[in-house]
Amino acid sequence: MKHKFAFFVCLIMTVSYGQGVIQGTVIDKESRQPLAFANLSVKDSNQRMVCDVNGKFSLIGASKNAVLVCSHVGYEKGEFHVDEKNSKAILIELMMSHNELVEVVVGGDNPANAIISKVIANKELNNPERLQTFQYSSYNKIIYDYNSQNKNDSVNIRLKLKGSHFFMMESVTQRKFMKPDLSEEVVLATKVSGFKNPSFASVATDFQPFSFYQDNIKFFNVNYLNPISKGSLKKYKFHLEDTLINEKDTVFIISYKPKKHKNFDGLKGLLYINSNKYAVQNVIATPAEKGKIDIKIQQKYSLIEGVYWFPEQLNFAIQFNEFPKKEMPMIIDGKTYISEVKINLPLEKKKFSSQLARLEEDATTKDSVFWKKHRIESLSSVDVKTYRVIDSIGEKMNFDIYLTYFEKILQKKWPLKYVDIDLSKTLLYNKYEGLRIGSGFYTNEAVSKKITLGGFMGYGVKDELFKYGGEFVVHVSKKNEFDLGVYYQDDLMETGGYGKDLNRKLFFDYRKFIGYQYDYIKQLGLSVHFRSFDYFLWDIRLNQTDTDPKYLYEFNDNGTSFTQYKNTSVRLNLRFAYKEKFINSFNQNISTGTKYPILYLSYTRGVKNLLGGNFDYNKTELALEHSFYIKSLGNTSYRLEGGYIDNTLPYGLLFTGEGSYDKGVPFIMENTFQTMAPYEFLSNRYVNLFWSHNFGGLLFKQQKFQPILSWHNNMGWGALSRVETHQFIEFKTKNKLFLETGLQLDNLIKLNYMNLADIGFGAGGYYRYGYYTNPEFKDNVAFKFTLNFSIK
Structure with a gap:
């Protein structure tokens, strides 16, 4: 049925029978979509108001024969005559304007800039995530549909779905927060069309930030500069579109968009600024550049306890512009209603978990009484039909x-x-x-x-x-990820302990393809795996390993020669990610990362004569990696790592394998030396630094040609004791500083992928210099390719 579903819009009018109440909705005449924050006034009176985020309004005390004047930035002004028959369900349709508004400048100064300056100065005061603590409840609703521009397609889709939406989901959550960054959201109930036991739910921050006060607004892994961040006046053009004067406050309606010839990822939209603390009362934002996927957010804030500005409603709309095809794009509409807000509660740090969001065990079993109580927005007839139709399809399929x-x-x-x-x-x-x-x-x-x-x-x-191999694992505690296991394997192990437990994290890793130097091992082991104190992940193993090198090699130590050897060891692997957060979804904890550096530790104690072990030694590896975004500059990443072994060991137990230069697999491989052969150097102690900076699209913006530039600098040092013990195998030692630098350009060529994203092909060039420069220039240069996905 895909490719034949249609977008179906249904607007529910809130009906009130109170005397002197006029209610209705303002919509775009062509798209039939609600116009958030449209301006409404009663002609020949002082009554003025701003519609809510759904374009709805309710005027109290207005005459039933009033004339309503409605306006919205970018639309022609409209009038509507009210009478007794339509006063409870008014539908005002506005036509989009094609005329550019003339900017108002007083005395050579832009008044909008003066207002935005005050907003920036008051950011810390008005940012809800600068409050000491808060707590709230929310009702979330997301609808998926197809927006067909072909009437025949629309009719066919409606027939197929019997007048329902394509997909729909709801959730009820409770969130608590403590400054600076402790947050926990519990999903009390979730309901998803077509699923009996959904293991996922929607929350307010799935597709947009909780508030509009962050310096960078992140959509789909792209950091957009906030128009109310420090320095934005140099990059954004602001225009005062209108001024609404209420009894106490004034609301300034300001449009914004990036200035011409400014290379940065920017937004465009409207800001409704209240003169009370110069806070954001309403905001509409969308990326200034159109991409494969477009997102539009609408946020409404209200004054809590007459003091604190706090989000009241968060809406978003996502459109897949070319999926499944341009004539029939998929759209996602989401709404979040926030209620029961409590400020500065006496919350305790120890009662927060590392899970940003989690589902209650009975979240999928809540009855109709619960949903009726917590639904702030009642289900429409189309919503009800969606559950009935899609549930039946879901059960059948x-x-x-x-x-x-x-x-x-x-x-x-x-x-x-x-x-x-x-x-x-x-x-x-x-x-x-x-x-x-x-x-x-x-x-x-x-x-x-x-x-x-x-x-x-x-x-x-x-x-x-x-x-071959096998294992037996007992899962003691799912909450603490506590497992006990026993295992055996006859398998290959790449030579060198380099990064075996600290670096190979990817499911698809090019570095695995170029390995050619292996030991054959027969290994029996016991394992313990668990998480403690939220941020510590432990893995402890006792191994007895018989090793047979599959390359010409002999280890000669004080007259004793080994071609094969036994190694008995106890190994501890630790990962420490301070304040790492998780979302409990799809029956597992999914990491959302941390803004702090992540520490990896691997310590191995080799024990001679235990279970036939041939060597006594201590082997330690440490790694620290971090990635952070710098406003208007891009993203910086680094990995600092080092290792030390206190005794002489065979080749396969030392450090090697940090190179990734291979003519047959010319791809950039993260956290490796791009101009170094895989096993070029051998060490029993080393320090490496891999540093890169991704400028994103900040440097090049030429319509569709927007390559992403990255700059890389890698350096390493190592040393090897008793070089003479390793016979019949070639290697070098890097007791001087190994240096290389490179430039990488992604998205040089883009190919459409299923109308959802672009597959970007890029290239990078690296140059090896310093003490380990090769005699021939061409041997110091490595050209490699990259592959990535992009929605821009």
Whole structure:
């Protein structure tokens, strides 16, 4: 049925029977969409008001024979004659204007700039997330539809869906907040058309920020400069469109858009500024540049306790401009109503969890009495029909099964009836094995929620060897991610401990493809995995490993030679992410990241003569990585790492593998040296720094050609004790500083992907210089390609 659904708009008029009350809605005549914050006045009177975020208004004490004058920035002014028959359900339609308004300048100064300056000066005072604490409840509603410009398509879609929306979801939440950044939102109820047990829900901040006071407004991973941030007067053009004078306050309506020839990601829209503390009362914002996906937000604020400006309603509209096709784009309309606001409550830090949002266990089972009580906006007849129609389709097609598949894919699994296929162990490739044909199978929740039993098997086409293994895991606590396990494997391990536990985080990692130097291991181990104090993730393992290098090598230590060896070790891996936040959705905790650096620690203690182990040693690796956005400059990332081993060990247990230069796989590989061969250097102690700055689209903005520029600087130092112990294998030591720098240009070429995004192809050039410069210039230069997705 996809490609044949239609957009269907239904406006519900609030009916009131009170004497002298005039109610209605203001809409765009062509799109039939409500016009948020339209200005309304009664002709020949002092009555004036601003419609709400849904374009609705309610005038009390007005004459039933009044003439309403309505205006909105960018629209022709309209009048509406009220009579007894229509006073409770007035529909005012405004036509879009094609005339550019003339900017008002008094004495050479732009009055809008003076107002915006006061808004910026009062940002900290009016920002709700600068309050000590607050708490509120919210009702969220999201509707998915197709907006067909072809009447025949619209008719066909309506027939297919029997007059309902394509998709709809609701939720009721409670949120609490403590300055500076403690936040927790509990989803009390969730209801999703087509699903009996949805494991996800909508919250107020899914698609937009909670308030419009952040320096950068983030939509779909793009940071847009806020028009009320410091320095915005140099980059935005402001225009005072209208002034509304109420009994106590004045509301200034100001339009804004980026100035010409200013390269930055900007917004455009309207600001309604109240003279009471020069706070944002209403805001409309959308990206100034049109992309594959457009988003528009509308926010309304109200004065709480006569002192604090606080969000009252948050709306958003997302349009997929070319999906499924230009003539019939998909649109998503979301509304959040905030109520029961409480300011400066005596909240306790220890009662906040690391989960930004989580579902109550009974969130999917709330009855109609609960929903009737908490729905601030009643369901329309189309909404009711949506649940009836889509629920019946969902039951027939078993949507809940598809949801299970999606949940598993997020965990790199593919579910079968009683087992899951481990996608991370399916059809692997590296230069030593070539293609590894095989997979892994592990029991799932249908067998037991407390125990997982399974294993993997694979055959290397090039090395003609079978690899296999198995494990048994007891899940002690899902909340604390506490698991106990025992495992065995006959498998390959890439030489060098470099980054094995600290760096290889990606499911799809080019660095895995270029590996060609491996040890064959037979390993038996015990494992303990758990999370503590919210931010600490621990993994402890006791391993007994027999190692057989699959390359010509001999380790000669004080007259004792090894070609094969045994290693018994206890290893501790720790990840510490201070104030990392999670969203509990799709039956798992999904990290939203942290603004602080993330610390990784790996410590291994080798024990000689324990279970036949040949070596005594201490091996420590540390890594610190951080990424942060700098207003008007872009995003900076770095990774600082180092390692130390206190004893002489065989090649495979030392540090190597930090290079990623391979002519056959010419792709940029994050946190590696782009001009260094994979195993060029060998160390038992090292320090590396990988630093990059992404300017985004700040430097180039030429219509559709907007490449993204990144600048990279990498450096490293290492040393190796007793070089003579390693026989029959080539390597270097980097006891001088290794240096390289590079420039990367993404999105040089864009190809449309399913009308949802662009696949961007880019390239980068890196230059190796300093002490380890190669004799030939061409050997110091590496040209590599990049691949990314973009909605701009």
